[in-house]
Amino acid sequence: MKSYPDHKGNRISRRDLLQRGASAGALSLLPAGLRAATEARVPLTARNASFQLAPSGYAATGIWGYDGGAPGPEIRVAQGGRVSRRLVNELPQGTSVHWHGIRIDNAMDGVAGLTQQSVAPGDTFDYDFVVPDAGTYWYHSHDRSWEQVARGLHGALIVEEAEAPDVDxxxxxxxxxxxxxxxxxxxxxxxxxxxxxxxxxxxxxxxxxxxxxxxxxxxxxxxxxxxxxxxxxxxxxxxxxxxxxxxxxxxxxxxxxxxxxxxxxxxxxxxxxxxxxxxxxxxxxxxxxxxxxxxxxxxxxxxxxxxxxxxASRARRAPPAPLPPNPRMSAPDLATARRLRLVMAGGAMGRMDSALLGGERIGFRQLAASGRFWAFNEMAEMTQEPLGDLSLGELVRLQIVNDTVFPHAMHLHGMHFRQVRADGAASPMRDTLLVAAGETREIAFIADNPGDWLFHCHMLSHAASGMMTWVRVT
Incomplete structure (x- = not known):
């Protein structure tokens, strides 16, 4: 089992690290007046439900929904506020919740197998974190997500600006x-x-x-x-x-x-x-x-x-003003950036002959028989070692090469990035980038959030069949 140094230099296991981060460690950072409030978190129950998804005249559809709904309940909080939810798992398999796009504490990121253990049927897990940035986010399952999200396990997370835009x-x-x-x-x-x-x-x-x-x-x-x-x-x-x-x-x-x-x-x-x-x-x-x-x-x-x-009125209004910026949005100077490279290969009609799986190089036909159709840097599974072992505050330029005939939506957890354009112009910050078939794109980000962060294709079947890696920020 992997181990990590704590603040005193002692080695602790991933399990101990997760338990500390998700319980006493997180609560000890709160003011005394907030600790009691976090002990009574609002439940968020993942369960079976019947929902009239198709038009009337059809039977209700069996879904998996948060609190039995499709989509799950909208969570709305002010910028700088806290989200405190107790995941209650009433499903027949393990689950977790990922808070997509939030620059969040790593122990709260909700990736089963990387930042927390899967929440077993009948068990609970407490999520409690501050939302530093306003904007439109969402939450969804991150354990067998290619199945659980398809069954309905997702909802909106809205973080409101201190100054709302002028809309009706x-x-x-x-x-x-x-x-x-x-x-x-x-x-x-x-x-x-x-x-x-x-x-x-x-x-x-x-x-x-x-x-x-x-x-x-x-x-x-x-x-x-x-x-x-x-x-x-x-x-x-x-x-x-x-x-x-x-x-x-x-x-x-x-x-x-x-x-x-x-x-x-x-x-x-x-x-x-x-x-x-x-x-x-x-x-x-x-x-x-x-x-x-x-x-x-x-x-x-x-x-x-x-x-x-x-x-609503006789005439239209003037064009809208921009939204107030979030913290830490300045465009970085790329001159000193560390360079990384990620090559995507595989899929139907692809040119991948072989890749590594379980420490062994095997051919594409054997990979397909194992349910692995894709590879990152010739690795058809989640790697033991990170794509990048980064220092806190380090600037990174990551080249992404799509050597496949399909597009891929690449999502970085825990941090936002900018696409590096050929003309040097600063592109908008994003957390998910659509990379077209045969395309090469480059992104830049500041490794400003410590932890182990997943980087994967958000075509969820692709992630399940080989398109996952991670970066470590220490």
């Missing part, structure tokens, strides 16, 4: 797809199917917004809305358009842009990515405005409808 109201829109049996409306249980593992991932046949196929909200002409869009699907890439709406992108993956950017072309949202929009309703009274997605035949179909009735 906001809508949190969780975009998802479900793979349902068209006869029974039950979730297809072929989670480990080689086609999903080796191709584009598990793509659903039933697309929803907030678990509804016909999502609709009434609006007024010239009303101004904030739309918080979250792609919670296992693998679907959403290509979105505005119709009857004039909009601006104001944040990506929770990080505010320096200035609002007008939406003039399709918005591409990969798995796990988020975008915050401010939109004005420009459709006429009696018409319907739409958030559209490109369907399988590339024709636009409704993702969310906004029927217009009445008017």
């Amino acid at each position: 109201r906001e809508e949190v829109l969780i975009l998802d797809d479900w793979l349902l049996n068209p006869e029974t409306a039950q979730i297809d249980d072929s989670f480990d199917h080689p086609m999903a593992m080796s191709h584009a991932g598990r793509i659903g046949n039933y697309v929803t917004t907030n678990a509804r196929f016909d999502f609709s909200r009434p609006v007024r002409r010239h009303e101004r809305l904030r739309l918080r869009l979250i792609n919670a699907s296992n693998a679907r890439i959403f290509s979105l358009q505005l119709n009857g709406l004039t909009g601006w992108t104001v944040a990506l993956d929770a990080m505010p842009l320096p200035a609002p950017v007008p939406v003039e072309q399709d918005l591409v949202l990969g798995p796990a990515q988020r975008v915050d929009l401010i939109v004005d309703i420009t459709a006429e009274d009696g018409e319907t405005a739409y958030l559209l997605r490109r369907g399988g035949d590339n024709r636009p179909v409704s993702q969310a409808a906004f029927p217009v009735s009445g008017s």
